[in-house]
Amino acid sequence: xxxxxxxxxxxxxxxxxxxxxxxxxxxxxxxxxxxxxxxxxxxxxxxxxxxxxxxxxxxxxxxxxxxxxxxxxxxxxxxxxxxxxxxxxxxxxxxxxxxxxxxxxxxxxxxxxxxxxxxxxxxx
Numbered sequence: 001x002x003x004x005x006x007x008x009x010x011x012x013x014x015x016x017x018x019x020x021x022x023x024x025x026x027x028x029x030x031x032x033x034x035x036x037x038x039x040x041x042x043x044x045x046x047x048x049x050x051x052x053x054x055x056x057x058x059x060x061x062x063x064x065x066x067x068x069x070x071x072x073x074x075x076x077x078x079x080x081x082x083x084x085x086x087x088x089x090x091x092x093x094x095x096x097x098x099x100x101x102x103x104x105x106x107x108x109x110x111x112x113x114x115x116x117x118x119x120x121x122x123x124x
Contacts, residue, residue, distance in 0.1 A: 004023070017082060023077050036094070040091040050107060087123070
């Protein structure tokens with residue numbers, strides 16, 4: 001079992017920045033793949049970015065150049081640095097993890113472990 005706890009969400013104005021964190025625990029080895037997803041009211045959950053244990057990343061087109069995913073394996077923590085936020089970025093952000101590296105190849109919500117989410121609200 002892997003436990004994921006997100007933090008760092010909040011309210012910010014358009015053009016602002018936030019840094020999300022996701023602490024994972026419960027397993028001897030760090031997940032091969034970790035990711036951030038988001039879900040806005042009335043919309044499907046969508047992939048934001050994935051990162052492999054070795055650092056390889058995949059980003060959704062709508063966040064390229066604005067968001068950066070990273071992980072500190074020594075601290076068992078995943079991060080998402082979000083810059084130049086706009087109202088369309090408002091959503092619940094979820095951390096996800098899996099021990100199948102192939103999970104990182106596509107931004108699909110087919111991960112084994114999920115956090116409870118942290119809310120991000122961007123206002124003009």
